[in-house]
Amino acid sequence: MKKIIILTILLSSVLSYGETLKEIEKKAQKEGEVLSVGMPDNWANWKDTWGQLKDKYNLKHSDTDMSSAQEIAKFKNEGKNATADIGDIGAGFANIAVKQNVTQPYKTSYWEEVPEWAKDKDGHWMLAYTGTIAFIVDKDKVPEKDIPRSWEQLKNSKLKVSPGEVGTAAQASSAVLAAAYALGGDENNIEPAIKYFANLAKEGRVSVVQPNIQNLERGEIEVGLIWDFNGLSYRDTIDKERYEVLIPSDGSLISGYTTIINKWAKNPNAAKLTREYIFSDEGQINLAKGNARPIRKIELPKEIKEKMIPDEQYKNVRAIGNQEDWDKTSKNLGRVWQEEVLVNRK
Structure with a gap:
């Protein structure tokens, strides 16, 4: 009533x-x-x-x-x-x-x-x-001991990372900002993240394969950068035991749609x-x-609560502090990504 x-x-x-x-x-x-x-x-x-x-x-x-x-x-x-x-x-x-x-x-x-x-x-x-940028890791391709739990661990691994269409898709662009936060940057300074991905690209570790459910199921993704809700949905749809979805411990971005x-x-x-x-x-x-x-x-x-990533993994996430700065930065991000990251791909 x-x-x-x-x-x-x-x-x-x-x-x-x-x-x-x-x-x-x-x-x-x-x-x-x-x-x-x-x-x-x-x-x-x-x-x-x-x-x-x-x-x-x-x-x-x-x-x-x-x-x-x-x-x-x-x-x-x-x-x-x-x-x-x-x-x-x-x-x-x-x-x-x-x-x-x-x-x-x-x-x-x-x-x-x-x-x-x-x-x-x-x-x-x-x-x-809201969504927070997470790593989705295919455990069929990555042994448990090698699963990266931070941006630092990902950098020091030999794993390929799939960020998606940076500059076009909100999820992919947000992944760059998430990395910038973890590496000391912000909405007005994503250079730490650009350098980070450029170095991975020089090592042949930036994949252009989209981190979507089809490519994950085909085993074409080692580490995907995606919203937590997408990662959990993909995991539950394909195989709950095959994937781990986690929030990088050294920082990430919480945003929304x-x-x-x-x-x-x-x-x-x-x-x-x-x-x-x-x-x-x-x-x-x-x-x-x-x-x-x-x-x-x-x-x-x-x-529903029990399916979600534990709250403690979100302790170092942050929301966008200056939306206007991020609007300006994201407007040019596609060009910057192409000219400073993808150009280095092997």
Whole structure:
């Protein structure tokens, strides 16, 4: 009964845009579908959210997977001919999307529960979940005694590392910042990380194989740099005993991902309802099932908590201190990576 009363209050609440959730819900159901980009079933357990939106509101769904930069470019290039309503991008790309003028604001009814650092003041973006850069190690290829548990140990090993598409994908770019933090750098100074990876490249130890589930299963990755929630999901999907997912002990980055609603969305209310549901208890638990840490402080089921990396491994992680500096740095990161790291690959 308590849940029903709370839900009724939320549905009848007037949001800052003069609409109630009931009105948005009715319009969304009339639209009948939501088209997403960068929100595939196996990323942070989006599958359950899409299924529940179908069951509760009869919203059909389809997704085209792509990187954060590609999502923003798609919104901009298509303009009024939009073929996507909503996307999920890394925090480092959020302000870029706003500056590109491709988003529309929507503050959910859970707005006050989201920390100030994790949202845009106008509601163009708000982080739904956090992630921390982790190592995923294939124990079929790396003996237990050789598993690196810090950036320092990784440097001193002979293992190949797969960071992903640096400068294009938020996950890969964040991995560079994570290394910079551990090595004494920051958002405005990633040179320690660039030198670190350049030296690995000279040793033939920077792989261009993407650290995705397909390549992991094929045994093409020794050490992948990925968000903790992706690593845990890949491990559980392929073989729980084959992989170890850990947070490097000498430092890492904790960040997050946010939905962005296309300024020209054909199904704008379905997109708003999707964002709303993602922040509900059910939506946040869905993300936690996918090993992403919810932004809202909710009670998680015991079986979900037990799957997560132990809290003590997060003691040396840090959030982005100056987002503007990181925005400037990440804008040029692809070029820097190509010219100073990949050029050294053997």
